[in-house]
Amino acid sequence: MSAVIIDGKQVAKDIREEIKVEVERLTQQGVRPGLAVILIGEDPASQSYVKAKAKACEEAGIYSSVIRKNETITESELLQLIDELNGDESIHGILVQLPLPKHISEEAVIQAIHPAKDVDGFHPINVGNMVIGADCYLPCTPHGVVELIKRTGTSISGKHAVVVGRSNIVGKPVSMLLLQENATVSICHSRTKNLADITRQADILVVAVGKAHMIGAEHVAPGAIVIDVGVNRVEGNKLVGDVRFDEVKEIAGFITPVPGGVGPMTITMLLKNTVEAAKKKMMA
Numbered sequence: 001m002s003a004v005i006i007d008g009k010q011v012a013k014d015i016r017e018e019i020k021v022e023v024e025r026l027t028q029q030g031v032r033p034g035l036a037v038i039l040i041g042e043d044p045a046s047q048s049y050v051k052a053k054a055k056a057c058e059e060a061g062i063y064s065s066v067i068r069k070n071e072t073i074t075e076s077e078l079l080q081l082i083d084e085l086n087g088d089e090s091i092h093g094i095l096v097q098l099p100l101p102k103h104i105s106e107e108a109v110i111q112a113i114h115p116a117k118d119v120d121g122f123h124p125i126n127v128g129n130m131v132i133g134a135d136c137y138l139p140c141t142p143h144g145v146v147e148l149i150k151r152t153g154t155s156i157s158g159k160h161a162v163v164v165g166r167s168n169i170v171g172k173p174v175s176m177l178l179l180q181e182n183a184t185v186s187i188c189h190s191r192t193k194n195l196a197d198i199t200r201q202a203d204i205l206v207v208a209v210g211k212a213h214m215i216g217a218e219h220v221a222p223g224a225i226v227i228d229v230g231v232n233r234v235e236g237n238k239l240v241g242d243v244r245f246d247e248v249k250e251i252a253g254f255i256t257p258v259p260g261g262v263g264p265m266t267i268t269m270l271l272k273n274t275v276e277a278a279k280k281k282m283m284a
């Protein structure tokens with residue numbers, strides 16, 4: 001039987017409608033949520049993601065300011081800019097689009113963002129709070145992944161979740177969130193031996209590697225929930241995931257497509273965090 005296709009675009013749209021109502025309410029109370037997005041350089045993928053973020057803000061009524069800088073910007077100039085935004089009353093969330101040019105330390109940049117404005121959830125304070133299950137900004141892509149799994153109507157508790165990839169942005173945090181939801185979590189990476197033997201044990205399989213089509217039917221158990229985080233450009237500028245969608249959809253119970261799966265949820269969760277930041281500011 002063919003899998004149910006999880007329509008991330010539609011789920012993202014539904015949540016954005018709820019966010020819009022919340023933004024209207026906050027704006028009427030005198031606090032319009034505001035997001036600053038810093039984009040360094042000319043990377044085409046980063047440009048398109050940032051554009052999509054600004055558009056989503058506009059549609060939700062969130063104020064957004066996209067600050068574009070040449071890739072020759074120095075680290076100290078960037079840190080100075082972040083510092084100014086940390087003190088800007090109209091800005092509740094700050095996001096520095098990654099990756100950064102090699103001469104700038106991502107770690108230094110992330111740590112410069114005030115944790116209360118870190119709507120990416122990348123600051124060590126937010127990461128630490130996430131790990132202990134305390135209040136924090138959840139990282140957007142991992143949060144989006146968990147939300148999509150929940151919307152399949154399947155309970156995560158007690159399930160075996162296998163995450164392929166251990167980056168600080170996706171693999172590690174999504175593993176922690178699934179653990180928080182009481183899944184039994186296995187984390188695989190480039191040194192993992194016999195990957196397919198492990199992934200075939202997954203009730204929930206989350207793939208975040210960045211290698212086009214690396215996961216196929218041989219990696220998936222019948223009925224599994226398969227979440228494909230990968231975004232890869234292949235010949236002809238076509239966008240594909242890490243999962244061979246056509247063959248895996250014949251085996252899985254649920255599967256996310258690329259595009260139209262996790263990507264739109266990442267942006268939605270960013271809007272959610274920005275609204276959260278504005279709310280906290282209002283109550284402070």
Ligand code: NAP
Nearest residue numbers: 141165166167170189190208209210229230231262263266
């Ligand atoms: P990353 O930092 O490059 O991490 C890739 C991970 O995959 C690493 O942990 C690496 O292992 C592991 N890996 C590499 N080759 C492997 C193999 N053959 N078998 C098993 N594991 C392997 O990437 P990322 O930032 O997490 O992003 C992953 C993908 O998701 C990319 O395609 C990216 O564009 C996409 N992405 C999408 C969204 C979205 O919103 N849809 C958001 C973020 C990222 P080691 O740690 O051992 O090197």
Ligand code: LUD
Nearest residue numbers: 048049096097098099120140231259260261263264266
């Ligand atoms: N840096 C992200 N770098 C890259 N796909 C995203 C992303 C939307 N600081 C910081 O936004 O959260 C971040 N914070 N990231 N990413 C990747 C990562 C960052 C990836 C895909 C999409 C954001 C997205 O909307 C669409 C989809 O999958 O349907 C397709 C878009 C297209 O190119 O057609």
